[in-house]
Amino acid sequence: MKIHDETETLVGDGVKRENHMLTFLHGVRTGIPVAVGYVPIAIAFGAMAKSAGIPDYVSVMMSLMVYAGASQFVGVNLLSVGAAYWEIVVTTFVLNLRHFLMSASLSQRIPKGASRIGLALVSFGLTDETFSLASVRQEPQLRPAFLAGLNLIAFAAWNAGTWIGVFLSASLPATIQAGMGIALYAMFIGLLVPSLKKSRAIVAISLLAAGMHAVLRWVPPFSGLSAGLDILIVTVAAAAAGALLFPKEEEPS
């Protein structure tokens, strides 16, 4: 298989180490838009947890160990209203189960020789945003070093933002954060739209997913579902419908 990024030009026995390093740095550069989007959200998380009376070390440890935006907000919220711990753990699990699908999707593009321990480490950094960035890339194979760079800068930004939110947020103007709310959505749009021009199957799947999600969010019998479960159901249904309706959709080269 051919890999189309600039680091490939250095392939050769003598430069293997630099090659990994360049691939890693390429991942870091690719992850900058995610990092920029994460900082204000993480600041908001830290500030919200602080104002809800959550001990500082809990917020900081959540960002370090759990590292999942939606479930951290929900977790802190449940904690502050006095929910049982098992409820918080189950909610967290349901909210993040969608990452199972994303991880399975990415697994098919990992080079055969990749080490299990390396992948176990890299997979800690899988989020909606890092997955989206990695999965729409043109090259058929995704190298662990690339994913490591991408995931690491996003993780660093999330944790830096959490610290700012917990320890410094009183001194930050709220108006700046309001305008930043759109940042990650703009990134998602930037990742999806170019693919819409390539394939009618992708257009159909996208419309189906958006329509189904609107129904689940707004129509009464379903609207009580958690946001994470919504996204999991919609993603499975729309991707399965696409796989059924577009059997001729050719494999990526």
Place this chain on the structure above:
Amino acid sequence: MNSLWMLVALMAVVTYLPRMLPMVMFRRFTFPPFWKRFLRFIPYAALSALIFPGFLTSTGNPVSALAGGLAAFVLAWYRFNLMLIVLGGIFGVMIWQSLYN
């Protein structure tokens, strides 16, 4: 151990396992064609579900969110750099809010 530590540790475990297991376990497994297509379509289904309708509530005002989303869409259609698309979305929201507030 303090029970809050225990809570964070359990949250970490139930978040990490679904992230890690497929990438480590399914890598050498060759799926049948239907499931291959399914896995390949996951990113687009997930992206679309993440965008809509969530972005409408991202700025506190659906109309300014629509302005930002539209700016991002146009820039993405013409394949601008991702960072410019993100900045375009933010400016779209800010311009709208400064005009109508």
